[in-house]
Structures are given as structure tokens and as C-alpha cells.
Amino acid sequence: MQFVDKNEELCTKCHLCEDVCAAAINKSDDREKSAIRIDDGKNIGIINVCNQCGECIEVCSEQAIFKATNGVILINKSKCIGCLVCVGYCPSLSMIFHEEISVPFKCIACGKCTKECPTEAIYLKEIINEGQVAAGVVE
Amino acid sequence: MSCVLTAEKVQKLKAARKVLKEIKYEPAKLEKGYANKTLYINLSDNSIVSKDVTEKMKDVFIGGKGFGLWYLWNAVAPSTKWNDPENEIVISPGPVGGITQYPGAGKSLVVSLSPTTGSVVDSNVGGHFGPLLKFSGWDALEIQGKADQEVIVFIDGNKGTISIEEAPLEAVDTHLIIEELTEMYAESEEDKRNISVVSSGTAAQNSLIGLLNFSFYDKRRKSPRVKQAGRGGIGTVFRDKNIKAVVVKFNGVKGDLNNPVDLKKIQELGIKLHKEIHDFDAIQTQKREVGTANLVEIMNDYDLLPVNNFKYGYHPETWKIDSKQIKKKVTQNMPDGCWYGCSMACAKAVDGFELKTGPYKGHKVLIDGPEYETVAAVGSNLGIFDLEHILECNFYCDTYGVDTISLGTTTAFLMECYESNILNKEITGGLELTFGNKDAAMELLHQMSRGEGFSKIAGQGVRKIKELLVKEYGADSHFLNDIGMENKGMEYSQYISKESLAQQGGYAMTNKGPQHDEAWLIFMDMVNNQIPSFEDKAEALHYFPMFRTWFGLMGLCKLPWNDIEPADNRQTSEPAKVPEHVQNYVELFNSVTGKTIDKKELIVQSERVYNFQRIFNIKMGFGQSLHDNPPYRSVGPVTVEEYLSRQDRYDQQMKELIGVDPEGKTIEEKMQITRKYREDQYDELRQTVYKRRGWTENGIPTLEHIKNLGIDFPEVVEVLKKHL
Numbered sequence: 001m002q003f004v005d006k007n008e009e010l011c012t013k014c015h016l017c018e019d020v021c022a023a024a025i026n027k028s029d030d031r032e033k034s035a036i037r038i039d040d041g042k043n044i045g046i047i048n049v050c051n052q053c054g055e056c057i058e059v060c061s062e063q064a065i066f067k068a069t070n071g072v073i074l075i076n077k078s079k080c081i082g083c084l085v086c087v088g089y090c091p092s093l094s095m096i097f098h099e100e101i102s103v104p105f106k107c108i109a110c111g112k113c114t115k116e117c118p119t120e121a122i123y124l125k126e127i128i129n130e131g132q133v134a135a136g137v138v139e
Numbered sequence: 140m141s142c143v144l145t146a147e148k149v150q151k152l153k154a155a156r157k158v159l160k161e162i163k164y165e166p167a168k169l170e171k172g173y174a175n176k177t178l179y180i181n182l183s184d185n186s187i188v189s190k191d192v193t194e195k196m197k198d199v200f201i202g203g204k205g206f207g208l209w210y211l212w213n214a215v216a217p218s219t220k221w222n223d224p225e226n227e228i229v230i231s232p233g234p235v236g237g238i239t240q241y242p243g244a245g246k247s248l249v250v251s252l253s254p255t256t257g258s259v260v261d262s263n264v265g266g267h268f269g270p271l272l273k274f275s276g277w278d279a280l281e282i283q284g285k286a287d288q289e290v291i292v293f294i295d296g297n298k299g300t301i302s303i304e305e306a307p308l309e310a311v312d313t314h315l316i317i318e319e320l321t322e323m324y325a326e327s328e329e330d331k332r333n334i335s336v337v338s339s340g341t342a343a344q345n346s347l348i349g350l351l352n353f354s355f356y357d358k359r360r361k362s363p364r365v366k367q368a369g370r371g372g373i374g375t376v377f378r379d380k381n382i383k384a385v386v387v388k389f390n391g392v393k394g395d396l397n398n399p400v401d402l403k404k405i406q407e408l409g410i411k412l413h414k415e416i417h418d419f420d421a422i423q424t425q426k427r428e429v430g431t432a433n434l435v436e437i438m439n440d441y442d443l444l445p446v447n448n449f450k451y452g453y454h455p456e457t458w459k460i461d462s463k464q465i466k467k468k469v470t471q472n473m474p475d476g477c478w479y480g481c482s483m484a485c486a487k488a489v490d491g492f493e494l495k496t497g498p499y500k501g502h503k504v505l506i507d508g509p510e511y512e513t514v515a516a517v518g519s520n521l522g523i524f525d526l527e528h529i530l531e532c533n534f535y536c537d538t539y540g541v542d543t544i545s546l547g548t549t550t551a552f553l554m555e556c557y558e559s560n561i562l563n564k565e566i567t568g569g570l571e572l573t574f575g576n577k578d579a580a581m582e583l584l585h586q587m588s589r590g591e592g593f594s595k596i597a598g599q600g601v602r603k604i605k606e607l608l609v610k611e612y613g614a615d616s617h618f619l620n621d622i623g624m625e626n627k628g629m630e631y632s633q634y635i636s637k638e639s640l641a642q643q644g645g646y647a648m649t650n651k652g653p654q655h656d657e658a659w660l661i662f663m664d665m666v667n668n669q670i671p672s673f674e675d676k677a678e679a680l681h682y683f684p685m686f687r688t689w690f691g692l693m694g695l696c697k698l699p700w701n702d703i704e705p706a707d708n709r710q711t712s713e714p715a716k717v718p719e720h721v722q723n724y725v726e727l728f729n730s731v732t733g734k735t736i737d738k739k740e741l742i743v744q745s746e747r748v749y750n751f752q753r754i755f756n757i758k759m760g761f762g763q764s765l766h767d768n769p770p771y772r773s774v775g776p777v778t779v780e781e782y783l784s785r786q787d788r789y790d791q792q793m794k795e796l797i798g799v800d801p802e803g804k805t806i807e808e809k810m811q812i813t814r815k816y817r818e819d820q821y822d823e824l825r826q827t828v829y830k831r832r833g834w835t836e837n838g839i840p841t842l843e844h845i846k847n848l849g850i851d852f853p854e855v856v857e858v859l860k861k862h863l
Binding site for chain 2: 082085087102
């Protein structure tokens, strides 16, 4: 399973990751449309990004959220009816909703932000689990 | 389900159909929560008419039950009976209904003249029908008339067609017909979610306590399921009109179909509440885990769980039917909402339950529930502490189309009559209706489906049975009136109100009859002592019935209001009102409709409809003080054994509250003193409540009050003037 891991001590709050993400996943220069968030750490820490835990899969009544073979949690936009339960139910508050985008969005572990981070506060991490071995995704 | 429904069988059902009438229409686009159209269907002449929803209707009656009451008021005369063709069934979701972002927003309100009360009744039900009806372009569906033969009404909200079809071969029982029709109208597995069926069952046509089932497709369990419009016998009206089902199909549900003025606000409110439920449900009411069933043990602990026809509030064997046991039966970890976006998810289901009795014996079925009310009604209140029995009974009540609450309360009454030697085997046709006899209770239900035996009496409901027992068998009417748990002709729902004066009023001073959806004040009153004076209780009996009426105007569910609370709710000045959630509702309404109400205007919106319903009751010959008399069983101990079961409490009250020393008095004397005191208390409460509600001493809304509310239409004034 691949996910964006973090070392918050290294974060300088330059917000570059947000710019990269918003452009990559929502073709926007609005940081509010980024799936990774840098904030004051009051709620969940300084760097808020999905850890691909998958708790959102079960709360979706439309079965629109699923785990891809590489372990990343994805949303099937055509199935989503915009109830936003997943947004309220994300344990790390990493399911993002923006009023101008009809369905919620989240980190898909593409790694683009990690490449641009000047301090390596975020990086792609891979965990190989038995399920993936069994599924033949990894050896 | 074990019954295999083949494509061939579905074809056969379809082939036997004869289209009696079909029309095409242009589905209205929704604006600010309204389609601005009502679909009127008359089954006597098969007319199908599109009616305009006027701005005035929206201002005064808002939607949902408000629309239902207004249409029915115009359809019936004081002399109209439930089974006259003039009677209607009106189904309406309300302007907020159908939003997908805020929990509990998929409700339909059903209004009709009730077979058991003779007056107007409303019932609030989940399932997908209401929202899909609205997305198909209709704020309400108004069905009048009576079909000559069994019919199905089909509304296709995408194609814009409505048809009335003869349906000779479809099943009547709900679990079968919902599967038949879901299969018939869906083009694929994916398409099944777009269909909702309203149906009833075989026992609804043989009794007066029939219910309506509203279906939705459970995508994980791959089966249609149902929620119930249970109260008041509307299923009986449905079958009397020869309707087998009303089906709506609409493909394309999205979060913005209501075309609200401020979608962003609705989304913010929704996310906020989803998060609250995520954070606190597990430590508050556990709706996601057990639904409403956790009330079983709570009520038992507080002496409030009805046992043996509401005699007692506690039973040592309750653990056998409590939520811990129920949890083992229902499938878990499912997003069990009855409409999209309901993270409260109180709906529960038992999968693969093998039936042990009746015509479907051996079938493996899916059971909706069990809800608290059902567990108490067909379980503890009958002295039955067997969960398997309760589940079986729950299934059969739903599929036969019978209200579990009315059936339970009626059977409990019959059992007490049997044990009091008012009934015997000769009268019951061999059924030994003693408390705890689950086989007899189940057989009575099966008889109701077949229209046979003693069920023909039992299915009439408590009020009519009382009359019959007095007339035919010379029973003592005083005793029957004391123990028969009905008011206005409706059977009580499942809470012991003896120790809560406010709840006695919350039951008997209702519009439709003793259902707890108007007010549930027991904890506020009895446990927390927050409303000690008559004025406090009257204020609660004004505010809460008005506030809760509002859910029925909107198409909303009550549970997400106070079955989840914000973290700081206890620190607010009025925690029982859950002020933050009230504000959520104000903003939801404004965000959908573009209006600018505040929390005071919210109550006034309800007051208009509430008073109109009271006046509707008056129009039909009810709605006065005498109709708000409770049976004494709901107020105090009727029998010696009941007094003895709480003797210490009653004796203490006599000393401290009444100022009479119980020492040396016989039980009978003490019961008389207690009764006099409690009945006087109720009468004083009644007058205080009437005053607070703007009514006369006889419970009639004053002209001044209805003028202030803006419902002083000439026809309303005309009804009132006869009584003022």
C-alpha cells in the first residue's frame, strides 16, 4: 500500500504542496482545492493528508469509494450522490469537500507533492501487506 | 429471499396487466425545494390531473403533512367515512425532503381519514418514495376514489408517464410484491435503486389497523426493504381502494436536485452533523449500532417498559429481548440509512431469518428492524420475552401490512380481558389469550391475514372491541375504558406514562391520537424534574408538539434532532431543545427555500398546521376536551395488583403530595384517593395547556388565535363558530 507519510517537524508551512496538489487533481490554483492541507495543527496536526486507512469505504451508501489494487482509496465520481457522510466520517479529516466541486476528493498518493517539498516533510511510503502479496499486486 | 422470482414469472405478471389509463407529462424542474405541482389521481374514474401548488399553500401549509391536511380538508365532508370514495391518501415529502447532505431528510408524510379514529391521521415514514416522487416533479400525490379491481399506479419520473394498471396476479403481501415490482421495473441491478414501492398486505384488508410500507433498495444486501407508515390504519384505506401498489421510478438522484438557494450552507450543516454523529453516536444513543432498540433496557431500568398491557414498567426477563440480544441478530457495519446521506443510520436488518410459522414457513427472509416500539408492543407488553418470536412477528406484521404498535396494544388488551374472564375460549374460537402465550398471539396475526376467526374482532382495534364486548357480552364498560389503552380510537405507543403527568398530556392531548411523535417528555418531567409546575409542563406541551410537527412539514426525521447532541449541549440554557440543532433546521429551511425564518417563526409555521389539524378534528366531530380524556391505565393503577406492584411509591405520594396518611386504609380506599388526585392533576394540566395553546376550556382554538396565525379562512371560521 502506498501513501503520503509525513514528518511534521520538518514542515516550514510554505504551502507548496497544496499548490502542486490543487493543480494536479483539480486543475486549479486555489489551495482550497488541494487534497493535502497545511494548517495550524489545532485539529489534526500541521500536515493533513489521507493515510489510506479506508474507513470511508464502509460508510458510503453508494459503494462509490473503493480500494484500488495498489491499496489507494479512490472515489468513483459517477456513483457519488454528494451526501458528504465520508467527509464527516474521515477519522483524520482528510476527505476534502469544496463547494465548487460536486463530489468530495482526497489524496490519491500520486506523490507529486512529495517531489516538490523542499524539506522532505512529506514523502511516499510503501507498506507491503499480506493481502497485496496474495492478490499478486506485489511479490 | 427464498422465493425465486424468475424473469418468466415477472413476464407473466406483466402480461396479465391491462392499462386502464396512461398519460404523459413534462416533469417539473424543482425550484427551492418545490416542484410546484401535485399529482391528483381518482381511481373511481381513472382521472389523472396535475394541480398547481400555490404560493399561499406554501406560505401557510409549507408541505408534507401540511399539504396532506389541506387537500384532505377540501376532499371530505363531516359525514365522510374512511371507506367512502371521497376519502384520500395523500403522500407528500415536504420542501427539505430529498436533500442528501443532512441526515434524516427522506421522509414522506401520509394523511388520510383513519378507520379506527374516524378522523384525520398523519404518519411519517422513511424509504425512498417521497423524494423520488418529488424529483419526478410532484410535491404531493393525492389519491381519491376507489378502483373496481386491483390496480397498480406507476409513475416514471424520467420518461414522464403515469399509468393506472389492472394488476390481477401480483402478490398483496409486501415482501413479495416489492420484489416483483422492483424486478419488473428495473432494467438492471444498478437500476433497482431508482425504484420505490408503496404497498400494504393481506391483513390490512381484513382489519382496521393496516399500514403502508415504503420500499428502498438495499444495495449491499441486494434486496428491497421497507419502512412503515404505521399509525392510524392507512394501509386499510389503501386496500379498500383496491390498490396493490404505487410505484415511482426516478434515475438520477444527486445532491442538488432540490435546486436550493444556498447549497453550500446545506453542505456545511451536513458535514457538521455527520462529524458529530461520527464523534458522539457511540457514546450517546448508539443509533448506528442498534437503532432504536437500546431503549428496551433503558425503559426497563426506569420502570417505563410496558409489560402485560401497560400494567407494569419492568420485567426481570427483559434481558432476553434487549439490544444486546438484538445486536447479535442484525447485520452490522452497514450504512443503514433509509435515505441517502443519513449517517444516523438507525435502520437495521436481520438477514436470512428462517420463518417458523405461517404461509411462508421455511422461507429465509430479510426483516426490517426490530424497532423499540415493536419489541415492546409484540414482546414485553404481551408478557413475551422471546426474541425469535418478536422477529417473526415483526416480519409478518410488515408483510401482512399491520401496525405492530396497534396490534400489540390491542392484543395486550385482549389478553387482559381474557385473564379477567371477559373473554374466554368460546369467544376467541379456542385461542388461549393469556399473557406470554406467543403461539396464540402469532395465530391471531395469521388469522388476520386470512380474514378468519377471532381476528375479525381483534383487528378492529381497542375502541371498537370495547364497544362490542359491552354490547355483545355485557362487559363492564368502566373497567374496559380503564384498561383499554386507546385515546381517540388510536392505540397507545409503548411507554408507561403513569409517573409523568406531562407525558399523560403528551399522549392524550395530541391531534391524531396517543403516538409519541408529538411529545416525549418523560425524562424531562419524571427523571430530571425540569418542568415541575403546571405552567412548565404546559409550556413543554406547547413547544415540543409544535417543534416536532415541523419535521412533518419538511419531510424530515426527528432522530437527528435529539438522538445526537453537540458536545456542549448540556451547557446550553435549554438542553432539551438542542438549540444548535434547532438553528441547523432554521438554516436548512432558509437555505433550501430562500425564506428567512428564525426559531420563533419555525414554531409559528407549525402552529398554523397544528391548529388547522385540531380544527379538522372538530370538523369531523372530534377535537374537543372530551376527546382528550386518557384511559386511567395511562394515568394511574387500575387494579389492586398494579397498586401493590408500586405500593411504596403510591403510599409515599399519598402522604407527601396528597397530604393523606395511607396508614390503616384499605388498598381500595388508597386506590380511590390516588385516582381522584391524579385525575384532578390531569384536568388542571389540560386547562393550563389549552390556555397556552390559545384554546378555550373546551379545547377549541379561539377566533383571535387563528386570526393571529393567519388561518382564519371562511370555511375554518365556519367550523369554529359552531363550537365557540
